[in-house]
Amino acid sequence: MSRIQGTFEKLKQQQRRALIPFFTAGDPSPSVTVPLMHALASSGADVIELGVPFSDPMADGPTIQRASERALKQGMSLRGVLDLVAEFRRTNDATPVVLMGYGNPIEAMGWAKFAQRCADVGVDGVLTVDFPPEESSEAFEHLQRHGIDPIFLLAPTTEEARIRQVAKLARGYVYYVSLKGVTGSGSIDLSAIEQKLPQLRQHIKLPIGVGFGIRDAATATAVARLCDGVVVGSRIVQEIENSNEANVIDHVSALIKELRLAVDQA
């Protein structure tokens, strides 16, 4: 059983929802990334989505764009991210880690080598924003060979036939993007999510995480009532941006604890 699957099964037994924080590796600096990951885990994160910075983050709003720029300025790269995961795994063998980013850095490394490295360092899942199922056959083959879960996005615009297609390919969990827009934009429309989820559930047997637009405890609770996991990204990255290296761990830990309580109230 994969770490992701194990995590969700345990949560299900406890009748709890997953809290899935995202932040960009290397932001504010590479030396803070592993301590931040441990802080997330000890403050209540169930899965960590670790952003791989990219020069052209087309699906991201200004907050995560700036995080990518900061990380790249610090020399962060896909190789560097994989090394950081290896370091994290030395003292944490339980918390699933999902790499999230754009396809080109992986294309540059080569999918075969990338999947091998993921398996070696203990990456559990990979989400490439700009690789839809139609273009993912090579990626899928290599990830599957090494037991890495391909995580797919579904959107409010996704129609039934594509939901079925994603249902066949997806492993681990499925990430439902709750609004039309880039990361960190707009405000969440709970009734729209509530309407869409039954259609998703009809085909998707995996846990469904919902993200985009979750900015505080109240929305986290409300979203958690509807799904299996709550993904929080820009809000955390904003917290990192507003902190310094001395207090960033404390600030992020406090935020995660607050979100954990909120998710558990669902």
Place this chain on the structure above:
Amino acid sequence: MYDYPDITGHFGQFGGIYMAETLIPAVEELRVQYLRYRDDPEFKAEFAYELKHYVGRPSPIYHAKNWSDRLGGAQIYLKREDLNHTGAHKINNAIGQALLARRMGKKRVIAETGAGMHGVATATVAARYGMECIVYMGAEDIQRQSPNVYRMKLLGATVVPVTSGSRTLKDACNEAIRDWVTNVESTFYIFGTAAGPHPYPMMVRDFQCVIGNEAKIQMPEMIGRQPDAVIACVGGGSNAIGLFYPYIDVPDVQIIGVEAGGHGVESGMHAAPLTANCPVGVLHGNKVNLVQDENGQIKETHSISAGLDYPGVGPEHCWLKDIGRAQYVAINDDEAMSAFHDLCRFEGIIPALESSHALAHAAKIAPGMSKDKVLLVNLSGRGDKDINTVARLSGITL
């Protein structure tokens, strides 16, 4: 018989639909609607009418005899896309996409622009068809192409400066995609070049093919045969594919794409992914050769011409290079400048800096060819927009 892209939008390994999930249904809808209208007699008739009466097509072919004589070799002929309404080939595609947008019931159009010509073309058709128009333009490009920014504003468009990344064309693309993902239902993205997710490379090519289709009729009328080579500048490559595509199945015609060599391909400061043999990667919805570092991060490109200052290139050009049907070369900033001045002085034509790259390559190879050889160069746009840049480089303040 050359028949690309395949049904999934691929030219061999190139092309495809590498987009975030939210936009996949929009791209799919566009594909379905485009395939529905491309052969529709009423659509074709309206497109042809607009090209004739609004754009002023067919654009003439002009024998640059003075310049050819000075160069002392092959005869250079120019396909005068600079004489189109709005001053470049970009209007052909903008009209085609706007007519499609109207049929799809979209009342808001967005565009990215580098040199500003596609932005002006989009603002123009938006005014003509009564659509709201937002143009994303890199802050750096706004500086170097200020006349075009004002033209767009006069036409009623909103020009949004993009200050992220390298503040040029690729960043304008990123920002336009972000707008599209946010306003997907109301908005039609009028993409300016033959790149991006399927069906854009095919659709933009089809709308621009009027260039090559006309030339194929005009050249035999002028010289009794087809040219020995067709030459065009390649940034994304829409003017080039428009000229090249009708000639792909004409084996005696050599096809040459000219990329922006910037300070020189060997310097690393260029925008010539094909000439430099850059690795294949994924950006802006398609798989193409990309100027990138060893970690797959897109590198800043360099070109004197904002319209060629882009790290990628259309997938069909990657494919034509791969199968050996077309050849790609690079022309440096100073070579392009020299051709710019020559055309001004010897032919009385001010060419766009983009087109000056194609002219410079013709000037480079013509002297080594006999006088009965014919080079057809796509003069893709006029250079009025570039006079500030040229003046600055010449140390002149206007």
